[in-house]
Amino acid sequence: FVSLSVFVYSITEQEILEGLEKLLFPLKYVGVPIRHVSLIVGIIFRFVPLLAEEAALIIKIQLIRGGLGETKGMIGRIKILIPLVVPLILRTLKKASILAEALNARYYS
Secondary structure: HHHHHHHHHHHHHHHHHHHHHHHHHHHHHHHHOOOHHHHHHHHHHHHHHHHHHHHHHHHHHHHHHHOOOOOOHHHHHHHHHHHHHHHHHHHHHHHHHHHHHHHHHHOOO
């Protein structure tokens, strides 16, 4: 995990995507849309840190509201996850919708 963090912070996103396109170039002859694959990987690189920030924010909000109770057994742990996972999914879907609108506005096909 540490080596991945060092790698991600020492290289730009554009360099990662260009390297990925060069690495996957032979798959172009099989019909794999290399540009789409690199775009998806780029979006993932951008969304993962955003998801971590959103999760931390939701945890803080739930702690302030008192929404996280005590954990007793497996069912208690699952009940604690629900107030965290549901808002995280909703916020992620909202951001994905905004991203889709931006891609459509730029006529990305």
